[in-house]
């Protein structure tokens with residue numbers, strides 16, 4: 001079998017997506033997600049201008065060799081753009097191999113290790129009544145694990161709170177990247193947040209009881225000692241995890257957090273390779289790996305990362321917001337079903353227009369996702385529909401502190 005074509009498809013149904021479609025001389029096609037929120041065109045160009053010419057004529061079955069070729073022959077390694085481009089190729093090749101084998105990808109990855117994939121959804125509110133309503137709505141939608149994000153008195157706009165107005169009029173929780181010529185500036189005050197949050201979880205526990213798995217995303221905004229303080233203050237509320245409590249480029253920073261709290265820690269959605277995790281995993285400084293298949297070099301690299309984490313009883317918590325396309329989500333679900341050290345899967349639902357462009361076979365019921373039984377990853381892309389939604393510039397917001405200092409968003 002030979003690769004005869006590779007097309008980079010950029011579409012913007014409810015938000016921008018970059019998809020690679022590889023076609024073989026036997027008529028089998030494979031899809032891969034290369035969406036990098038707010039920087040989509042950089043991956044599209046990396047693929048179209050630099051990678052596609054290298055794929056034509058190759059044997060699509062040589063996945064590991066192609067991965068190593070793309071990673072090493074580029075000379076310039078790692079980073080979000082490179083690893084998203086490699087991920088798009090890798091997942092498309094796994095899609096082709098599984099279709100050629102006539103089986104769903106998870107079977108090729110060793111078969112199912114569980115019956116379903118526990119998913120968590122995003123509840124949020126500007127105040128407690130709105131938050132409680134959002135949690136109830138997610139329970140009615142079938143979620144059995146809930147991420148809780150709230151507004152903070154004294155701060156105008158906080159990550160992840162749905163009802164906040166956005167500059168382009170769309171619901172905030174659905175898509176943080178706003179269609180605009182420039183990124184929106186938001187404000188932040190960590191001390192106000194640290195004063196407010198424990199009370200929110202106290203109220204949620206007294207309203208919904210001790211069993212409901214609750215998650216929270218600190219979204220990279222605290223210093224290590226602030227993260228330690230929050231982790232400790234949240235211990236009575238038994239969180240499933242506290243995510244991205246502090247920027248982790250300096251992996252050792254988590255030693256300080258770990259020293260002070262037993263609240264489980266999840267990190268990694270902005271990481272791109274196993275090397276970003278070496279100290280975190282070897283020193284048991286985290287409990288969940290948050291990388292996305294789309295941003296970490298695909299199935300080939302993610303499986304190696306999760307195998308490494310498994311040696312340290314660290315589990316998966318794959319990133320699954322709306323800026324991971326249905327192709328990237330499907331790839332993650334096949335991995336989730338096959339690996340042993342599965343923890344939980346993030347699941348933000350895509351919009352109607354996106355579901356028109358990407359026909360998916362994965363299912364969600366009673367709290368559990370399943371990738372389906374179709375050969376390959378189980379997602380098709382309707383190119384005519386995709387062409388109806390041209391790319392639109394969009395940026396994630398950024399933060400400034402009261403004194404004007406730029407801060408992590």
Ligand code: CS2
Nearest residue numbers: 037176217269320321323346
């Ligand atoms: C968030 C993401 O889902 C999450 O855990 O951290 O929504 C993140 O803000 C976006 O993926 C950024 O593009």
Ligand code: MG
Nearest residue numbers: 217243244269
């Ligand atoms: Mg996050």
